[in-house]
Amino acid sequence: MSKHIVLGVTGSIAAYKAAELVRLIKTSGNEVSVVMTKSATKFVAPLTFKTLSQNDVAVEMFDDSMVWNPVHINMADKADIIVIAPCTANVLAKTAHGLADDLLSATVLATKVPVLIAPAMNDRMWSNAATQANVETVRQRGIEVMEAGEGDLACGYCGSGRMPEPKDIMKAIAKILDVEMDS
Numbered sequence: 001m002s003k004h005i006v007l008g009v010t011g012s013i014a015a016y017k018a019a020e021l022v023r024l025i026k027t028s029g030n031e032v033s034v035v036m037t038k039s040a041t042k043f044v045a046p047l048t049f050k051t052l053s054q055n056d057v058a059v060e061m062f063d064d065s066m067v068w069n070p071v072h073i074n075m076a077d078k079a080d081i082i083v084i085a086p087c088t089a090n091v092l093a094k095t096a097h098g099l100a101d102d103l104l105s106a107t108v109l110a111t112k113v114p115v116l117i118a119p120a121m122n123d124r125m126w127s128n129a130a131t132q133a134n135v136e137t138v139r140q141r142g143i144e145v146m147e148a149g150e151g152d153l154a155c156g157y158c159g160s161g162r163m164p165e166p167k168d169i170m171k172a173i174a175k176i177l178d179v180e181m182d183s
């Protein structure tokens with residue numbers, strides 16, 4: 001049976017890679033609904049995700065055009081898994097501290113399903129003690145945080161902080177849901 005993946009996309013230069021992730025999810029025969037932070041829309045237009053996912057893209061918390069119930073509750077209810085890819089240092093911190101001041105963080109707080117985080121940030125942001133403490137906190141609560149990749153970063157530095165590759169995120173989703181997800 002096909003799964004419904006709610007994909008959170010945040011304000012990282014790696015947001016373009018989330019488009020490939022949406023494509024892989026769709027070609028694997030599963031459904032995907034994208035929730036973007038406002039910052040994410042500076043990097044990739046919602047139309048890209050709408051077209052690739054064949055679903056509406058949610059950005060606004062206070063949007064009464066889509067469904068009768070609050071969008072974050074609707075998203076949390078229909079998900080089999082919530083994947084945040086790329087996940088900024090900011091959204092990671094908000095998740096660790098239980099903040100709910102935008103649609104994505106409220107959805108994460110409202111869910112009972114597994115949450116998978118694929119971080120993406122500058123190497124110093126990633127290695128910062130605050131970020132690492134946030135990683136530890138969310139892991140202790142059962143959220144899976146993938147290891148950031150090593151290599152050239154879009155900010156011009158080289159180090160740890162690259163978003164894991166979409167195909168590896170697909171493998172992590174399949175493992176958590178205990179299903180085959182060939183695309």
Ligand SMILES: Cc1cc2nc3c(=O)[nH]c(=O)nc-3n(C[C@H](O)[C@H](O)[C@H](O)COP(=O)(O)O)c2cc1C
Pocket residue numbers: 009010011012013014037038039040087088089090091120121122125
């Ligand atoms: C060009 C550019 C690239 C950025 N890339 C990242 C990134 O990869 N990771 C990150 O944590 N923040 C990055 N930022 C900073 C975030 O966009 C900023 O913290 C923003 O408030 C995050 O909002 P959000 O977490 O609600 O999406 C970048 C900013 C700019 C201008």
